Amino acid sequence: xxxxxxxxxxxxxxxxxxxxxxxxxxxxxxxxxxxxxxxxxxxxxxxxxxxxxxxxxxxxxxxxxxxxxxxxxxxxxxxxxxxxxxxxxxxxxxxxxxxxxxxxxxxxxxxxxxxxxxxxxxxxxxxxxxxxxxxxxxxxxxxxxxxxxxxxxxxxxxxxxxxxxxxxxxxxxxxxxxxxxxxxxxxxxxxxxxxxxxxxxxxxxxxxxxxxxxxxxxx
Amino acid sequence: xxxxxxxxxxxxxxxxxxxxxxxxxxxxxxxxxxxxxxxxxxxxxxxxxxxxxxxxxxxxxxxxxxxxxxxxxxxxxxxxxxxxxxxxxxxxxxxxxxxxxxxxxxxxxxxxxxxxxxxxxxxxxxxxxxxxxxxxxxxxxx
Numbered sequence: 624x625x626x627x628x629x630x631x632x633x634x635x636x637x638x639x640x641x642x643x644x645x646x647x648x649x650x651x652x653x654x655x656x657x658x659x660x661x662x663x664x665x666x667x668x669x670x671x672x673x674x675x676x677x678x679x680x681x682x683x684x685x686x687x688x689x690x691x692x693x694x695x696x697x698x699x700x701x702x703x704x705x706x707x708x709x710x711x712x713x714x715x716x717x718x719x720x721x722x723x724x725x726x727x728x729x730x731x732x733x734x735x736x737x738x739x740x741x742x743x744x745x746x747x748x749x750x751x752x753x754x755x756x757x758x759x760x761x762x763x764x765x766x767x768x769x770x771x772x773x774x775x776x777x778x779x780x781x782x783x784x785x786x787x788x789x790x791x792x793x794x795x796x797x798x799x800x801x802x803x804x805x806x807x808x809x810x811x812x813x814x815x816x817x818x819x820x821x822x823x824x825x826x827x828x829x830x831x832x833x834x835x836x837x838x839x840x841x842x
Numbered sequence: 843x844x845x846x847x848x849x850x851x852x853x854x855x856x857x858x859x860x861x862x863x864x865x866x867x868x869x870x871x872x873x874x875x876x877x878x879x880x881x882x883x884x885x886x887x888x889x890x891x892x893x894x895x896x897x898x899x900x901x902x903x904x905x906x907x908x909x910x911x912x913x914x915x916x917x918x919x920x921x922x923x924x925x926x927x928x929x930x931x932x933x934x935x936x937x938x939x940x941x942x943x944x945x946x947x948x949x950x951x952x953x954x955x956x957x958x959x960x961x962x963x964x965x966x967x968x969x970x971x972x973x974x975x976x977x978x979x980x981x982x983x984x
Contacts, residue, residue, distance in 0.1 A: 709944060757944035758936060759859055760907030762885035768936045768945050816941045827941035 661685045661735070663798050663839030665699075678702040681718075681822075681835065683798075687734075691726040695743065695783075701821035709757025709767060710818055716749025718822025724783060733789055735796065735841060741783040745804070747822040748776045756815065770812050777809035777820040787839070794841045802833035854943035861948070862902040863930065866978040868966070875899045876984070882916040882925075902975055905930065907947050917982065919961045926962035929955040930980070932972075948973050954980045 664682040672678040681699025688694050702715035722743025729737030751774075755767035785800025806829045809817055820826040824833060867876050876899070881892045885906055895901055905913040911932065916925040932949040939946050949972040954965040966981035 708942075756938065758907045758947055759854065759944060760885070761904035762883060762890035763887035764885040764906045764908050766908045768938075813938060815938050818941060 659687050660842045661796065661798075661839050662842070663796070663837035665835040665837050667834070667836035676704050683837065683839075685724065688723075691729070693724040693726070693739070693741075694722075695724055695741065696721050697743070697745075699822060701747075701749075703819045703821060705818040705825070709755065709759070709765065710753075711755040711767075712751065712753045712818055714749050714751040714817070714819045714821055716747060716821045718745060718747035718749075720745040720781060720822070722781070722783070735787055736789050738786040739783070739800075743781045743783060744778065745781050745822055746776065746778045747820055748774070749821045750774055751812070751817060751819075753812075753815065770815060773812045775810045775812060775817065777806060777817065777823060777826070779804050779806045779820075779823050781805075781833075796839040796841060798835075798837040798839050800835055800837075802835065803830070804833055805830050854940070858939050858943045858946070860904070860907055860946040861972050861975050862904045863949070863952070863972055863979045864900055864902055864968075864975055864977065865980050865982060866900040866968070867898070868981050868983045870983070873899055873981075876919060878919060880918050884914045884916075886910055900978065905932070905949060905972075907934075914957070917962055919984065924960050925958070926956065926960060926982075927958040928962065928965065928980075928982070929957055931955065952979050 662682065662684050668679040668681060672680065679699065679701045681697060683695055683697040685693050685695040697720040698717065700717050703713070705712045720743040722741055724739040724741035726734065727738050727740055750772060752772040753770040755769055758766045758768065760766070782803045783800050785798060787796050787798045789796050804823055806820070806823060806826055809820065809826065811817070817826050824831050866873055867879065868874060875897050878894055878896055879898065879901065880894045881901060881903060883890050883892060883903060886908055892903070903915060912929050914927060914929045916927055918925040930952060932952045934947045934949055936945045936947055952970045952972060953967060956962060956965050961984055962982050964983045966983060968978035968980055970979070972979055
């Protein structure tokens, strides 16, 4: 856990340094239109994957469509386990998100720099296995039931609040965003509510907040 | 990174878990309140003293939820008196409840067996399945 926190704060600090430097150099050429694509990889969650049971790899492709509106497609893979309160479960699989971002405030010199808000829908198609679902007893008597491995799918609504900052004068950007999520529908195995959904997170509650810290390259 | 809001520690509301067995006391032919009665239950891992019940005509006993096909308990009515030993045989059926509770058990084909009498004279059967805690599943006749 400590390693994870240090790792996270390192990225937060790096973000501050970069954005601080960014403010000084505002002398750039006027941005010319060209077919645009930005491809990003979530380095924070990839890094955290080395220290935790949760392995999450995700990235995005976004493109400016018109004025302040950018389209975005995200894809990723997550492998996770849930061992708590007598549960023992695993889930893994790919997930996809599609949506749009709206630049709320942008740099006049570079319209890819700025803050945005947006909305996406997400879907996950995964394999799960519940080795134990607890049966809580009295006087130290407990037991559990298990479910065989199965394929399930879940869909959710996701918001995006974040910002993008160009790294010096390169084509690299840092994209940091928060993702409030609401689980809309999920398939269930024998009526059992899934405890984890790849791409969504811990799904015993329908609402949760995700966070990603990306390094992106603009073509 | 994930920040989970609440849900993870979903509590299991009481009454949603595995139902307890209802045992009612009789003297002769009719249900009667006992001045005092004490029950110990053998849960396999350890025996738990459920304490003295005063002026009660019935008691709720949590049964075992492990793989054992029976639960045994001891009953006495006087501090220094003898204990009766009762075995409850059953089969179980597991039912999923919620993320917080997990699953619960319902008991079927419930029957009692008096392994040691005095102070209990005999057993009479009640509702032979346990899905809630409303009806008597076993009568202890003193």
